[in-house]
Amino acid sequence: METFKKLLDKTGEIGFVTQVIDSIVYAEGLPGVQPDEIVVFETGEKGQVLSLNEGSIEILTFSPEQIKVGTKITRTGTILEFPSGEGMLGKVVDPFGNLLTEEGKATIKTTPYPVDREPEGIVERESIKKYLETGTSIVDLMIPLGKGQRELVIGDRKTGKTNFLLHTILTQAKQGNICIYACIGKRKIDIKKSEEFFRANKIMDKVLLIASTSTDPAGTIFVTPYSAMAAAEYFKDKGKDVLVVLDDMSTHAKFYREISLLGKRFPGRNSYPGDIFYVHAKLMERAGNFSTTNGETAITCLPVVETTQGDLSGFIQTNLMSMTDGHLFFDSNLFYQGRRPAINPFLSVTRVGRQTQSSIKRSINREITSFLTLYERIQNFVHFGSELNESSKITLDTGAKIQKLFDQPSNEIIPINVQVIIFVMVWGTLLPNLKIEEVIEKRKKLTELYLKDPKLQKELDEMIETSETLNELLKKTTPENKIIEKILNL
Numbered sequence: 001m002e003t004f005k006k007l008l009d010k011t012g013e014i015g016f017v018t019q020v021i022d023s024i025v026y027a028e029g030l031p032g033v034q035p036d037e038i039v040v041f042e043t044g045e046k047g048q049v050l051s052l053n054e055g056s057i058e059i060l061t062f063s064p065e066q067i068k069v070g071t072k073i074t075r076t077g078t079i080l081e082f083p084s085g086e087g088m089l090g091k092v093v094d095p096f097g098n099l100l101t102e103e104g105k106a107t108i109k110t111t112p113y114p115v116d117r118e119p120e121g122i123v124e125r126e127s128i129k130k131y132l133e134t135g136t137s138i139v140d141l142m143i144p145l146g147k148g149q150r151e152l153v154i155g156d157r158k159t160g161k162t163n164f165l166l167h168t169i170l171t172q173a174k175q176g177n178i179c180i181y182a183c184i185g186k187r188k189i190d191i192k193k194s195e196e197f198f199r200a201n202k203i204m205d206k207v208l209l210i211a212s213t214s215t216d217p218a219g220t221i222f223v224t225p226y227s228a229m230a231a232a233e234y235f236k237d238k239g240k241d242v243l244v245v246l247d248d249m250s251t252h253a254k255f256y257r258e259i260s261l262l263g264k265r266f267p268g269r270n271s272y273p274g275d276i277f278y279v280h281a282k283l284m285e286r287a288g289n290f291s292t293t294n295g296e297t298a299i300t301c302l303p304v305v306e307t308t309q310g311d312l313s314g315f316i317q318t319n320l321m322s323m324t325d326g327h328l329f330f331d332s333n334l335f336y337q338g339r340r341p342a343i344n345p346f347l348s349v350t351r352v353g354r355q356t357q358s359s360i361k362r363s364i365n366r367e368i369t370s371f372l373t374l375y376e377r378i379q380n381f382v383h384f385g386s387e388l389n390e391s392s393k394i395t396l397d398t399g400a401k402i403q404k405l406f407d408q409p410s411n412e413i414i415p416i417n418v419q420v421i422i423f424v425m426v427w428g429t430l431l432p433n434l435k436i437e438e439v440i441e442k443r444k445k446l447t448e449l450y451l452k453d454p455k456l457q458k459e460l461d462e463m464i465e466t467s468e469t470l471n472e473l474l475k476k477t478t479p480e481n482k483i484i485e486k487i488l489n490l
Helices: 002-011 137-142 161-174 188-200 218-237 249-262 276-284 315-323 332-336 359-383 390-405 416-427 436-452 454-465 470-476 482-488
Strands: 014-021 024-029 037-041 046-053 056-061 072-079 081-084 111-114 152-155 178-186 207-213 242-247 288-292 295-306 326-330
Touching (some): 002 072, 014 056, 046 218, 056 218, 081 218, 137 416, 152 161, 152 315, 161 178, 161 188, 161 242, 161 295, 178 188, 178 218, 178 249, 188 207, 207 218, 218 242, 218 276, 218 288, 218 295, 249 276, 249 295, 249 315, 326 332, 359 470, 390 416, 416 436, 416 454, 416 470, 416 482, 436 454, 454 470, 454 482
Parallel strands (some): 152 295, 152 326, 178 207, 178 242, 242 295
Antiparallel strands (some): 014 072, 024 056, 046 056, 081 111
């Protein structure tokens, strides 16, 4: 009430609620109010002006309680802002910066950043040059991502999308990059599980978790991804690379549809409002690779969207595909076959990731893609009961091994050069007598050694990066090579 009185004295404008329709409130008064301005009710609750009509104001409320008709209202003269700062890292907050857990209730020094703002223009942008490591073999070797890329993560429910995202956050946080995870309208138990994953892996000091639950008001859920992007822009301006995960945008679209229908907006396809493309595109455009006063920094965005029975042609799905730089498709059929992660490399796309790869990794990428295409074709012949010659049997055996190599637990990070050298050893038949399970165990031991032994790490990196093509690297990976000998003896 004190805040309300202070603001009323400051602005000298008062209004009254005349009509309430769930999360939309109509009020009269406030002659100087602006669109997107934050208003305060006498109960202490806040709202955002959606539109100005003749004789009334339409307001989106952030209140879990129903606002009553006749409630007094006043202006703040400000737009919605998110309190950003280094002190927010390691916290679980709502879209307004309020702490959701008891952890670190002390005062945090923050800088307010506008939640909704125009994306930066082409003059401030740079082409994407830096490689983004996910720690997931199938993505790093076949569908590479770059820092500043917007890559859509798409697939049915319960196909491992969140596991992949947590795995990518784990990889990036261990490399010292800032990660912002936006849980949009999630169940409280799912938010808690994500927090426990970050704490268990000791990366919470690099992660900011911005969450709205499924029981929150529609307005709170709607602003969640915008708050995540505002926090990312703070760190970007400080010269730090940021990874933003928006989980998930189909929930966001549903709640925006609810707000629009309650506000009597004219419905379009599937009852979504006509401006849904603009709403999402404006958000996606805030990610990218930027030239700042602190050097070149990137906001990499991984929005998530759900499909129904693997249908990629849905309205929201195709909208998001058209405004991102590619997509990773989680195939439910592969998931039920036991593939983890269940990413279909042939239906996934990366438009700018390959330009960040070195020539050796591009060479490996081309080789794996063409080989797995051949492997799939031969598998189709096997279904018809065709007799196989010796080369086809070798192709099937190697293809099965490579596909098994792409399977990995959600908490196992594999450095890109470890992925490369193990693939080359399998490809060059240096491990012919080992079962695939033994190869995976060898990969695990090599990862541990690679992270502990700086000398081996330097030698292995140098051996890979000084090779221009896969054939050149294959010539170096012989049992006589000291590094290869060490790996074979693991």
